Amino acid sequence: MAQQYKLVTCTINGKEVSTMVDVRASLTDMLRNDYRLTSVKKGCEVGECGACNVIIDGEAFNSCIYLAVWAEGKNIRTLESLISPEGELSDIQQAFIDETAIQCGFCTPGFIMTAVEILESGKHYSDDELRKLLSGHLCRCTGYENIFKAVKKTMLRRLGKLDDPFLKA
Amino acid sequence: MYDMKALYEAGSVEEAVRLRIEHPEAQIIAGGSDVLVQMREGKRAGKELISIYGIDAMRGVSIDENEAIRIGSLTSFSHITRDPIIQKYCNVLGEAVDMVGGPQIRNIGTIGGNTCNGVTSADSASTLHAWEAIVELTGSNGVRRVPIKEFYIKAGQVDIKPDEIQTAIIIPKESYEGTYGHYIKYAMRNAMDIATLGCSVNVRLSADKKTIERARIAYGVAGPVPMRAESAERYAAGKSVSLETVEQFGAEVLNDINPRDSWRASKAFRQHIAVEMAKRCLVCSIKLAGGEI
Ligand code: FES
Numbered sequence: 001m002a003q004q005y006k007l008v009t010c011t012i013n014g015k016e017v018s019t020m021v022d023v024r025a026s027l028t029d030m031l032r033n034d035y036r037l038t039s040v041k042k043g044c045e046v047g048e049c050g051a052c053n054v055i056i057d058g059e060a061f062n063s064c065i066y067l068a069v070w071a072e073g074k075n076i077r078t079l080e081s082l083i084s085p086e087g088e089l090s091d092i093q094q095a096f097i098d099e100t101a102i103q104c105g106f107c108t109p110g111f112i113m114t115a116v117e118i119l120e121s122g123k124h125y126s127d128d129e130l131r132k133l134l135s136g137h138l139c140r141c142t143g144y145e146n147i148f149k150a151v152k153k154t155m156l157r158r159l160g161k162l163d164d165p166f167l168k169a
Numbered sequence: 170m171y172d173m174k175a176l177y178e179a180g181s182v183e184e185a186v187r188l189r190i191e192h193p194e195a196q197i198i199a200g201g202s203d204v205l206v207q208m209r210e211g212k213r214a215g216k217e218l219i220s221i222y223g224i225d226a227m228r229g230v231s232i233d234e235n236e237a238i239r240i241g242s243l244t245s246f247s248h249i250t251r252d253p254i255i256q257k258y259c260n261v262l263g264e265a266v267d268m269v270g271g272p273q274i275r276n277i278g279t280i281g282g283n284t285c286n287g288v289t290s291a292d293s294a295s296t297l298h299a300w301e302a303i304v305e306l307t308g309s310n311g312v313r314r315v316p317i318k319e320f321y322i323k324a325g326q327v328d329i330k331p332d333e334i335q336t337a338i339i340i341p342k343e344s345y346e347g348t349y350g351h352y353i354k355y356a357m358r359n360a361m362d363i364a365t366l367g368c369s370v371n372v373r374l375s376a377d378k379k380t381i382e383r384a385r386i387a388y389g390v391a392g393p394v395p396m397r398a399e400s401a402e403r404y405a406a407g408k409s410v411s412l413e414t415v416e417q418f419g420a421e422v423l424n425d426i427n428p429r430d431s432w433r434a435s436k437a438f439r440q441h442i443a444v445e446m447a448k449r450c451l452v453c454s455i456k457l458a459g460g461e462i
């Protein structure tokens with residue numbers, strides 16, 4: 001059968017864009033190859049590791065098991081959207097650095113986009129809830145504890161609660 | 170790139186039915202968290218796909234004209250968990266699907282896909298069996314409704330005709346009214362794991378909360394397809410709310426279930442935890458229903 005292409009129009013990191021995509025492409029393929037958004041990593045490509053995670057209409061999705069054609073009309077955000085126009089890192093990115101939540105960095109963009117969904121909910125989650133919300137990502141380097149701390153501290157800071165005494169521990 | 174032969178996208182249920190007839194070999198894909206993974210593994214490589222993911226009319230939870238809960242087949246697990254109707258009338262279903270995979274999987278995975286793949290370990294399956302859900306299928310001759318028990322034919326095979334797609338899952342009023350339930354998933358990890366055994370129980374108590382009017386229990390992974398434990402249900406109906414009842418209810422399930430030895434767990438271990446899970450689920454359901462135990 002001849003190759004099948006489709007025009008896909010969507011909003012990526014605040015900008016409306018369109019391109020012809022091969023219908024066999026995953027959203028990871030489209031974001032990396034057509035839009036050069038290389039923060040979207042290819043880890044397992046079967047929805048296990050979360051390295052390819054992006055936000056679609058406000059919810060986190062593994063883009064490796066999401067067909068590119070499904071992006072039609074959607075609002076997609078990748079890690080690249082977090083940097084300010086002046087090139088400054090966002091608070092959650094800075095927290096990953098401050099807490100040494102990054103070693104090789106391969107899992108980081110995926111983790112941070114899940115953290116963005118968590119932080120934007122504006123809720124104060126318990127430690128157990130946070131762990132569950134972060135459980136869709138694998139990190140081979142850090143042992144997770146520092147990632148957990150980076151997300152938790154950013155959550156508390158945004159809620160104006162960072163001086164909570166129990167945090168000092 | 171996925172190794173697929175062709176992709177047909179349906180924008181409506183009618184279009185999906187037409188595509189089913191035109192492309193009898195094609196596989197339906199909803200959220201894709203099973204189908205795309207299998208395609209990547211080579212199991213479904215080179216196949217044609219009919220994508221129904223874009224049919225927004227098949228999303229969402231509502232109460233229909235018969236006061237039944239209607240869950241569109243494409244409703245994602247995370248939307249089911251957050252839905253106010255589910256939280257009010259069938260909270261255990263929201264809790265059960267909140268144990269599927271991890272957060273991103275729960276955003277893409279759909280209740281329709283979870284039931285249509287016919288897998289015994291599906292986290293929604295035991296609860297849907299225990300609440301006697303009805304599966305709605307739409308084909309060229311209109312709508313057909315099948316009790317979930319009959320929908321599962323054998324492992325990996327469900328009752329969908331070549332021109333049909335599953336459009337909704339329905340929980341009748343008779344089934345959810347005054348009913349409270351609990352689900353336990355036994356797995357090796359808390360996230361991204363498949364159940365070693367899943368158990369869902371629900372009860373309706375008498376007005377004075379002293380008698381069990383109806384108890385229903387279903388398992389996943391206790392046999393090739395999800396199943397009810399009918400002798401346990403028969404035993405508990407009309408019994409007093411007591412620890413003796415709970416104890417005997419647990420013992421009865423061994424007459425019903427038929428788990429197997431697998432690399433995840435032995436048959437003996439599954440039987441052992443099945444009894445324990447039945448008892449714990451029953452106690453929890455009784456408490457949720459306002460009973461004291
Ligand atoms: S690359 Fe998508 S989940 Fe691993």
Ligand code: FES
Nearest residue numbers: 103105139140141
């Ligand atoms: S920092 Fe290396 S995988 Fe997480």
